[in-house]
Amino acid sequence: METLSAAIKSVEDHGYILDTGIPDISGFLSFKETGKIIEAKYRVGQLVDVYVTKLSSNRRTCNFGVDPKSLISNSVSDSRS
Numbered sequence: 001m002e003t004l005s006a007a008i009k010s011v012e013d014h015g016y017i018l019d020t021g022i023p024d025i026s027g028f029l030s031f032k033e034t035g036k037i038i039e040a041k042y043r044v045g046q047l048v049d050v051y052v053t054k055l056s057s058n059r060r061t062c063n064f065g066v067d068p069k070s071l072i073s074n075s076v077s078d079s080r081s
Contacts, residue, residue: 003049006064008042016042018050018064027062034066 006018006027015034018027029050034042042048050064 003051005047006050008044008046008048010044011042016048018048020062024060025062026060027064029064029066033064 004020006020006029009017009019011017015028015030015032018029020027027050029048033053048066050066052062053065054063056062
């Protein structure tokens, strides 16, 4: 599985909007995708290793999945709790 790094651009109601760094390509990572592995909470600006699960017909929007190995090793917890 080929992965790429994307930055969390914003947190929305159902997931994260990702900045892929590729012009005219936006991405979405569903909370369902991150919840399949562990309870993960990403912060705006954080880099995440993802892979494409679906590409829209206009080829400008991608849905992403998370590489389980990178999710486990890169998850961030809030130490202020």
